[in-house]
Amino acid sequence: MKRKLLYVILGALAIAGCSQFSDDSNPYDVTEAVKDVSGVWKLKSVTRNNIDITTDMDFSRFALHMGDDGRYHIENYLPFVVQKDGQWSTDNPHYPFRLSFLEDGAATSVDVDFRSPVVGGQRSLLITLSPGCASNVYTYTLERTEN
Numbered sequence: 001m002k003r004k005l006l007y008v009i010l011g012a013l014a015i016a017g018c019s020q021f022s023d024d025s026n027p028y029d030v031t032e033a034v035k036d037v038s039g040v041w042k043l044k045s046v047t048r049n050n051i052d053i054t055t056d057m058d059f060s061r062f063a064l065h066m067g068d069d070g071r072y073h074i075e076n077y078l079p080f081v082v083q084k085d086g087q088w089s090t091d092n093p094h095y096p097f098r099l100s101f102l103e104d105g106a107a108t109s110v111d112v113d114f115r116s117p118v119v120g121g122q123r124s125l126l127i128t129l130s131p132g133c134a135s136n137v138y139t140y141t142l143e144r145t146e147n
Contacts, residue, residue: 032094037116038066041125041142043078048138064142072101079131079138081110099127 043059045052061076072088074080084103090096096116102109115126125142 034093035090035096035116037090037096037099037123037125038068039144040065042145043140044124044143045141046138048136050137050139063145079129080140081112081127081129081131 041064043054043062045054046057046059047053059078062078063075064080065073065075066088067073070087070089071085073085074083077083082101082103084105086101086103086106087109088102089100091098091100096114098111098113100109100111112127112129114128116123117126118124122143125140127140127142128137129140130137
C-alpha cells in the first residue's frame with residue numbers, strides 16, 4: 001500500500017514537473033526586420049564546380065534588376081535560372097532563403113535557394129545553379145549597386 005502511494009505521488013510530481021513554460025509575450029517589443037533583396041544586383045564573382053572563373057569571361061555587364069514592385073529584369077543575359085522578365089518573390093520576408101522567379105507567360109515558377117551574407121557592411125546574394133548541364137554547378141556572388 002505504501003509502495004502504491006509512493007508511485008502515485010512520484011507520478012503526480014513527474015506530470016506536474018514536466019509542464020512547459022510558455023510565454024508568448026515580447027517584453028522588448030522587438031520584431032525581426034524585413035530582409036530587402038530588391039535592387040540592382042551585379043556579378044562580383046562566379047565559380048564553376050568550385051573553381052573561380054570570374055576572370056575567364058566578362059561578367060561585368062550582367063545585372064539582375066529586382067524591383068520593389070515584385071518585377072525582375074535581366075540585363076545582358078548570362079546562363080541563369082530564368083531567361084525572360086517576370087515576377088519575383090521570396091519564401092519569407094523576414095528570413096528569406098529561397099527566391100522564386102515566374103517568367104512572363106510561364107505556368108510555374110523557378111525556385112532557387114540563396115544565401116545573403118553581409119560582408120563589409122554590404123549584403124551579397126550567393127545563388128547556386130546548374131543551367132543546362134547538371135554536372136556543372138555555378139555559384140554567382142552578386143552585390144547590390146547604387147543604380
